[in-house]
Amino acid sequence: MRILNLHINGFGKLQNRDFSFDSGLNVVYGQNEAGKSTLHTFIRGMLFGIEKQRGRASKNDLYSKYEPWEGSGTYEGYMRVESQGEIFRIERRFVKKDQQLRIINETLGREEEPSAALLDRLRCGLSETAYNNTVSIGQLKCATDSGMVAELRNYIANLNTSGSLSLNITRASAYLKSQRRDLESQLLPQAALSYTSILGEIRKLEQEISAPEYENQLSACRDKKAALKQQLEEKQKERENLIQKAARGRQLLAGSQFDGRSSILSCQENVRQLYQNYESSQSLCKKAPGRGRILLLILAALLCIGCAGYFAAQPQRLQGFFLTLPVVLGVLGAGGFIFLALAVLLALTGNRYKRSMTAEYVQLRELFQKYLGDTAVTPEAMAAFEKRTQELLRLCDAIDQSEQTLAALSQETASLQKEEEACSEEIEKQQKIQWELEKKLEHLASCKTQAEALKRSLSENARIQEEIDAIDLAQETMTNLSTSIRDSFGLYLNKTASELISSITGGAYGSMSIDQNLNVFMNTPSRLVPLDQVSTGTMDQIHLAVRLAAAKLMQTGPDFMPLIFDDSFTLYDDERLKTALKWLASAYENQIIIFTCHQREAQLLTANQVPFRMVRI
DSSP: OEEEEEEEEEETTEEEEEEEOOSSEEEEEOOTTSSHHHHHHHHHHHHHOOOOOOGGGGGSSHHHHTSOTTOOSOOEEEEEEEETTEEEEEEEEOOGGGOEEEEEETTTTEEEOOOHHHHHHHTTTOOHHHHHHTTEEOOSOOSOHHHHHHHHHHHHHHHHHHSOTTOOHHHHHHHHHHHHHHHHHHOOTTHHHHHHHHHHHHHHHHHHHTSGGGSOOHHHHHHHHHHHHHHHHHHHHHHHHHHHHHHHHHHHHHHTTOOSHHHHHHHHHHHHHHHHHHHHHHHHHHHSOOHHHHHHHHHHHHHHHHHHHHHHHOGGGGTTOSSOHHHHHHHHHHHHHHHHHHHHHHHHHHHHHHHHHHHHHHHHHHHHHHHTSOOOOSHHHHHHHHHHHHHHHHHHHHHHHHHHHHHHHHHHHHHHHHHHHHHHHHHHHHHHHHHHHHHHHHHHHHHHHHHHHHHHHHHHHHHHHHHHHHHHHHHHHHHHHHHHHHHHHHHHHHHHHHHHHHHHTTTSOOEEEEOTTOOEEEEOSSOEEEGGGSOHHHHHHHHHHHHHHHHHHHOOSSOOOOEEEESTTTTOOHHHHHHHHHHHHHHOOSOEEEEESOSHHHHHHHHTTOOOEEEEO
16 A cells, blocks of 8 residues: 555644655655654544544543644545555544545545445555554654663564564453452352342241231221221210200109109109099089088977977877877987987088098199199099100100110120220231331341342352453463464564564674563574663664564555654664665565654665655645
């Protein structure tokens, strides 16, 4: 692949600039801060793109570093390249929210789909990491002498063991071991035992909770208590009504001047007897002789007495009568006495009946007045009294019935109160049971939560163990593969690098060797020279040779990427620089681009009659 020319609309400090390159050696000259590294990064961006990082990394990433300085917003450009006889124009826009990539096949006159296969072809099979570590070369001396040895040894070790610059076997192995330790520290060895224990506790709690004693009867008890309370309220109302009814009945009895059934019956019997006596006395009074009869008896008595006086005065009137005077006088006197006695007796008897009737009448009047409010002593009054007393007796019966019902209600109320108290006690018991149940349920929920957490821990343990097993397998596989790769790729790498080293050092070192401990030795006619005994300049040359060897081995297809040097020869002396430039011009047949801030590269190339193109920034 060969870069033909570049057009930059906006990239860092470069705006609306065009650059062209030849197929051979190109020297891009510019003073410090002229934009050489910007142009180098633009080529890399056109090939692989530039993504804006996130978070803190975005402050110093390539995207932010090379945003157009003038703020024009045209963060874009294109690069024309030749690949396998065809010319392609790669157009890119780097703006984060409007990134675009277009590839125009100018040879065929059409736009190509920027597929992975096409991009792989244009990049000669190199990934961005491989590109940065092979054909894109910065300053070679990037550490102190001892640090340079370690860096070069690590670089060669990566290539020698994995065949890839992006895969560091040593670091990968150390990383895997570190990951294994981290994963082992995350394992919870007691999780299985704790999980078994907590499952037993859950089963025990579930059995306890399912026991009949924990059946929720609180609602039924509360309903029963509410029903009992309602019954008590109804019974209480009924009892109060009966009490009021009995009180009203007793009040009526008291208003009628009775205190109960016995007093009513006694009064009733008394009135009946009085009325009966009154009727008898009235009847006797009616049957007793009247005054005329008494007067007749008195007149008869007086007549007898008068006749007796008459005959006593004129005894001669008895002459010729069969009775003597004494007899006549005796008979008349006795008759008069008898008639008089009868008159007196009749008078006395009539008075006695009358007095009795009067007394009974007066009593009846008082009683009727008292109980009926009427003084008439008549059969109607007596019937009214009987009716009244019967009503009062029925009232007494009602009072007695109310009192009996009240007593029964009192018993029922007492029974209901006992049931209510029993319900209250049962509710308290059920509340205590439900409280215990809630505690057990809370404990059960907690146990289930712990079990779920432990289950996740077991699952996590299994996952971690799988990862540990995978790490172990990866370690084993990587070890096996690294041995195989070292035997194949490492052999070719050593061979290719040794050929390049012989040329770049002007024959000072014929080849390079890497032992099983990855120690690098330079071969001389007399001995093997350890890497740490060569000069830093030689280390730079070895580094360059290894990169070029890796570039040759890693690029696929008929094309090779251009070699791009960015101030890579700053610390070379003139003789070593002349050797390196002559060697590069002959060793690498594809395009070479050298960015430099010195004039000596161009002077040495001109002096040694090495053709090149000069590009100024």
